[in-house]
Amino acid sequence: MSKAYNVMAPTCPSRVVLHRIGARWTVFVVTALASGPMRFGELKTHIQGITPKVLTETLRALHHDGLIDRRDFGGQPPHVEYALTDLGHSLLEPLAAVRAWAESHVPEVQAANARNDDARDDNARHDVG
Numbered sequence: 498m499s500k501a502y503n504v505m506a507p508t509c510p511s512r513v514v515l516h517r518i519g520a521r522w523t524v525f526v527v528t529a530l531a532s533g534p535m536r537f538g539e540l541k542t543h544i545q546g547i548t549p550k551v552l553t554e555t556l557r558a559l560h561h562d563g564l565i566d567r568r569d570f571g572g573q574p575p576h577v578e579y580a581l582t583d584l585g586h587s588l589l590e591p592l593a594a595v596r597a598w599a600e601s602h603v604p605e606v607q608a609a610n611a612r613n614d615d616a617r618d619d620n621a622r623h624d625v626g
Contacts, residue, residue, distance in 0.1 A: 517562050522547055522555040524592055527581065530565060531589050534580035564588065 502511040517523060525544045529535060535543065541552055556579055559565045564585035570576040581589075 517558060518588065522551060523559065526555050526559060527564065527585060527588055527592055528596070530579060530581045530585065534578040536578055540579065
């Protein structure tokens with residue numbers, strides 16, 4: 498019998514898992530590795546805007562959580578590749594759904610942002626007087 502987890506409970510370990518999945522760069526790294534193993538430099542080039550420090554931290558966290566494998570081939574310069582584990586591959590489908598939702602709802606979110614920014618600016622102008 499498997500244990501029931503409840504992400505809404507404050508001490509549930511599933512919160513840690515959800516936090517990892519929701520971390521800013523996790524989606525990008527997992528999605529980049531969907532097509533196969535990549536070296537650090539390839540990942541950095543593929544994931545535009547990520548800093549080397551943040552990529553390193555994200556790779557370490559994903560490895561720690563069992564979502565990616567790190568394979569060191571040695572050599573000079575060092576040759577290290579990162580690849581999704583079976584667990585990491587199991588995350589691709591839900592991430593694809595979230596990505597599709599995000600890409601298809603950009604206009605609505607941008608419109609809401611603009612409305613709220615306009616309302617905030619109007620309130621700020623009224624508060625000044």
